[in-house]
Amino acid sequence: MNSAPAHDEPSCSIAASLDIVGDRWTILILRDSFRGLHRFDEFRRDLEIPRAVLADRLRRLVDAGVLVKRQYSEHPPRDEYRLTDMGRELSPILVGLMQWGDRWLGGPDGPPTVLVHEPCGTEVDLRFHCGACARDFSPLEIASRR
């Protein structure tokens, strides 16, 4: 029955991504995962998120393949949640949010966290890069083609 009517968003990758990560708590959980938090109670204490919501979001993220649930202790049984490669590749979105907040909403203290290229330790940021022009360019120069 797939006549794919126009108003049904069949093939928008942004909408598809939002079905998985289009929720405030979900993004904050992922942010904490990147920061090195992995356990239910670590998330709960850091975010002050209701337990039921946290359990739900973790379940969805595991179902989607963004996190894996792993037992890190058998006796007592204890679980932790770790980013998969699929989850780790969400970093540009987190970085985008961070840089935009730094630039447009930042307090006078400057950015509380900076990003580095792990192998060399150099501070970096996220840029659009054009191979043809051999240069980085501003977000204002981007356009889309179907």
Next chain:
Amino acid sequence: MNSAPAHDEPSCSIAASLDIVGDRWTILILRDSFRGLHRFDEFRRDLEIPRAVLADRLRRLVDAGVLVKRQYSEHPPRDEYRLTDMGRELSPILVGLMQWGDRWLGGPDGPPTVLVHEPCGTEVDLRFHCGACARDFSPLEIASRR
């Protein structure tokens, strides 16, 4: 060295950004703005979003400075919503969502939309670039420092 993060998140740019764009409908409205939709009814028809929610989200985005409301016709009085520079600089987030969806959730047809560097028309994508190493690198190589 990692002192316990205050449960009050005063200075997290990600959380600050989410206060403005951390909502599914908001992101979809912005996606449509980048696509060239500007009017209330264009958004409403494309997204099938309830009118009350659309009015609320547009109001918030205007209040935040992401969109501006402009009269494009005096008689009859008609308004449109346009991205400000602040809004246009959200593109890395949208692009991040799009590329992640393309890569991990993509259908067999490939990406429905590609991005080009407007001045030269070349297809681009969003990459981390390290000036010190003089190369692009994968999201998996990123790390954060306080």
Next chain:
DNA sequence: GGGGCTGAGTTCATTCCCTGAACCTAGTCG
């Protein structure tokens, strides 16, 4: 000069989800 149309909303009843508190289970510690 009435009827229908468009754009841009507001109001309202219902439904749904988030929230916070309490409770549960398994295991460990003193």
Next chain:
DNA sequence: CGACTAGGTTCAGGGAATGAACTCAGCCCC
């Protein structure tokens, strides 16, 4: 034994989302 921790589930309530109906202003047409 009783207290404590980790990782949840259950439940009442409140607030936001939803869809339908309504408003209002102006234009279009006959």
